[in-house]
Amino acid sequence: MGFEVMQRYGPSALFVSAGGYHHHIGLNTWAGVGAPPPPAGAVGLRHFTVRLPNAGALEEVAVRLREAAIPVETVGEAILASDPSSNAILLATGT
Numbered sequence: 450m451g452f453e454v455m456q457r458y459g460p461s462a463l464f465v466s467a468g469g470y471h472h473h474i475g476l477n478t479w480a481g482v483g484a485p486p487p488p489a490g491a492v493g494l495r496h497f498t499v500r501l502p503n504a505g506a507l508e509e510v511a512v513r514l515r516e517a518a519i520p521v522e523t524v525g526e527a528i529l530a531s532d533p534s535s536n537a538i539l540l541a542t543g544t
Contacts, residue, residue, distance in 0.1 A: 486535035
């Protein structure tokens with residue numbers, strides 16, 4: 450997606466950011482690599498939002514995702530992508 454890797458924590462966690470900040474997003478596989486997605490209707494996070502500075506930046510991320518064969522869904526003026534465990538990220542512009 451274009452984030453910079455700021456720190457790796459062994460093979461199970463990664464911290465990424467934009468613009469050199471210590472981290473904006475922490476990622477981990479503590480529930481296990483390849484853990485299945487939660488069942489339909491389960492309580493949990495529907496998605497989280499990453500705000501990009503403008504439409505050009507949003508399009509750059511969309512291109513990277515498509516080039517990586519990651520399905521992207523258009524939602525209004527935003528895009529929605531999901532990881533293999535069905536954790537969704539809404540990518541949008543503005544505040």
